[in-house]
Amino acid sequence: WERGQGWERGRGRGRGRGLEVALGRRWGWPWGHGWRRKCSIVVVCIVLCVVGKLPAQWPGTCLSAKPVFDATSDTLSHLFKNGLQIVTRNTLKGSVRKGVISQVAQTFHDSQGLVHWLKQKASSFESIKCRGNIQVWAVEGQVILISVCDGPLLPTLRLIHQWPNLVPKLRIDRGACTHVLSGANIMCPGILREDLKATDVGQGSPVVIVAEGCSHGMAVGLTRMSANQMLAKGRGVGVTNVHYMLDGLWNF
Template sequence: MFKKFEVSGNNQVKSSVARGVRAAVCEQYPWLDQNGVLEVLLPKKEPMFVAKCPGYMQVAIVHGTPVFFSEREGHWFPTMRVLHQYPDMMPKLRTDAGAIKFVLSGANIMCPGLTSPGATMHDEVPEGAAVAIYAEGKEHAMAVGLTKLSTAQMREVNKGVAVELMHHLNDGLWKTHSIA
């Protein structure tokens, strides 16, 4: 999604829009609210900016730092930096070691990469869920994505795309530390 990170517009949003983003993030990631992290990431009293990017992407920015992104009117996903700070915020899937180079190149995750020896489905998730992608033998997440099948279907079918990759280490959004 973010081979290159280009911003076509960056505007401060009205408080009602910021509340909507907070509510959507809170609904998708209840762990953040339960642990008091939501106020740290998306403070109510701080201005929020939303950067519009090519491909109908938008990025929520607080204190000049990208924190969440979404396809317009879709799921909100944490940036990798946020996910590394709060790894328990979303369900986890772990690929086998053979999938690492493909994922870091921006490829979608295939079912065999999640069902083979060395891979683990830590959490049971439905189709259309936002998930963190980890690699066999690695401590930190390497990507975030959207499941195309439930974990039960992944085991049953064991072919085709399991997770659509949204953001990964070393892509354009990862390389962007701050936006003025």
């Protein structure tokens, strides 16, 4: 065996060598022949050690980094342009369901009615994991909550239309409505200043976008800066448009 005479002659010596024997039986050289086998194993171990030390963000590595939530990232826009690409779909049970309901109570304002409703709909409360590190929650097949990259919970527009006071509202000029309904982010000059003065939302907070003179939300977004910063700066993107009417999530 040690002189490279193959599996059949080295069967006795090869017993108990686990992975080496299995690889030698199936593939032969370089795994099954003496010093070549040993050198190949050493090379493979060195390569695995080197690859394991590479940054996970480097392209071309076999390691995949889990994206970190960033409220200022452009990747939060147009998430649902092509709908939801579902990976897993499960009904929430026990402590997991209670944890989500508790998070809802802590995240949203005036959520007592929503919490009571979720407890009543426990049998149809689902968790849906999708591609792009997107997770949504649905009740009776209707998506009501969103989370991207383990970020804060966001209500969908259908949930907002039932409970309109869950998150702060920001009104925008009517001229910006067409752009917002096309998925564009909300710029600071387009947000009414009186709304910014009346709210104290911070960076990364969920908000509902409402057209001036209307009462129903048309988009749900995340603030890229606080209300005070929007007032002081007066330019740039103020709110990332995550979900808007007639996008893939609305039509799901």
